[in-house]
């Protein structure tokens with residue numbers, strides 16, 4: 001290593017180990033090789049972004065300027081990631097400078113290489129998004145709840161931010177940001193930043209995000225929505241027709257934040273709000289800092305699906321504070337978050353509810369292991385996503401095997417020690433990124449060796465499948481559900497007394513565990529007794545529809561219900577589960593017919609997954 005570089009690393013090392021104030025956070029830095037960004041941050045990296053952009057619903061284009069404060073380690077160029085963007089001009093320290101866009105890779109997009117000088121402190125890029133953008137979904141009024149105004153939202157994770165902002169799109173590179181966003185009058189804009197609580201006349205909104213975050217957490221939503229507080233630091237944004245319902249559904253948010261703080265230390269982001277988006281939002285939730293983005297499918301009317309909020313909140317520690325260094329370390333984000341989610345749910349609603357959720361995760365894990373039995377390497381916690389789109393390689397192993405690993409560890413050392421360890425882990429690594437290897441070292445030193453516990457960490461992380469020493473997960477409630485199901489299979493009768501207080505988790509468990517031999521007639525009997533086809537709980541709908549497809553059930557007009565669901569809901573997990581069931585049961589022709597109608601409603605993330613699943617080739621729009 002040459003001397004200047006060695007000094008550079010030394011300085012970084014010192015910075016990393018110092019206690020951090022807000023100003024210092026952004027310089028913290030120790031970069032590992034990673035396959036999903038063109039940036040070479042060892043040479044030059046961005047540390048602050050200022051956006052001045054206009055959101056135009058007519059042309060469906062975002063355009064404007066992005067100005068970056070940079071740190072230059074004696075380099076003559078800085079490389080950013082750019083995908084499907086039109087770069088108009090670039091300046092360095094205020095003077096026009098050369099730039100070039102490299103070859104377009106289907107997954108990664110293009111490296112945007114900008115000429116800089118040793119003393120370049122600031123660069124500015126004038127740019128536009130294009131029709132091909134993958135992060136943005138532009139919605140027509142009919143695709144919203146209120147049906148009167150258009151809507152726009154972004155989805156950055158994993159590598160989509162580069163399709164709406166030229167950026168160093170690596171989870172290791174953290175920046176603070178500010179933004180001026182001009183939207184049409186009458187609409188409101190919110191970001192993963194300090195947010196307005198009311199609309200303003202001009203449609204010009206200013207945002208500030210002081211805490212340094214990776215690019216995948218920069219987010220924007222524009223539409224006609226309103227804010228309602230739940231507590232001083234928590235609240236919800238939703239379209240008017242849903243606002244009260246949403247506030248009711250999420251009324252435990254403050255309790256969740258305090259329970260989380262009691263477990264693993266202070267909430268670092270000041271405000272915790274949730275915005276409920278139109279139904280095409282491709283995920284259940286997305287942990288954009290200060291403002292979680294959520295699907296309306298969790299508004300069940302009975303708070304039964306709010307573990308999603310606990311999950312996204314938990315990311316405020318695991319993910320947003322301590323961030324996976326590369327997408328290969330994704331389990332550090334999601335496994336920890338599922339573990340933390342369960343602990344928040346247990347703290348608020350008790351062990352019975354948490355046990356049910358844990359057993360659902362266990363069953364999801366078994367299903368995923370079965371799906372991946374031909375490619376066992378995909379069942380390792382530490383992934384190898386080089387050459388792959390991280391979005392395709394990220395399955396529920398990170399979530400459910402990650403959870404089981406941490407739960408097993410908890411049981412090995414005892415909850416008290418495990419909690420103290422996690423609290424310290426988040427504190428020591430706040431606002432920095434973590435590799436799997438670094439975590440293992442930290443775990444060995446601070447938990448296992450300290451307590452003289454031997455543990456097969458290597459096997460859990462680097463071997464396929466699930467080691468033998470897994471925690472045993474059980475739920476008394478689910479045992480009863482299984483008995484009720486067996487009883488129904490034997491007698492053909494369902495005792496309504498038993499099921500009358502069932503939560504949606506119990507219903508889902510009941511439906512998911514139908515035996516292979518279940519007949520369409522048996523499903524009809526159940527439907528007659530319980531009217532499951534007309535359930536308004538999205539999770540129950542999803543599993544019931546899946547079983548209707550598996551068992552060839554066509555009662556109560558269920559086929560058109562399934563079609564309506566697929567057309568109106570774009571949550572990828574739901575949509576994919578149902579289309580997979582069509583495929584598994586040789587009903588591809590119907591699936592493709594529905595998909596032609598539903599695809600225009602989907603965000604690119606969902607559309608891509610279903611294109612691949614059904615072998616659908618989108619016809620290129622004529623320009």
Ligand code: BES
Nearest residue numbers: 157158283284285286287308311394573
């Ligand atoms: N961060 C994820 C969503 C995500 C993962 C987006 C990978 C893009 C790439 C989010 O926190 C999440 O896990 N959402 C789940 C919620 C569930 C586990 C409660 C979802 O959307 O279903």
Ligand code: ZN
Nearest residue numbers: 311315334337
């Ligand atoms: Zn998550």
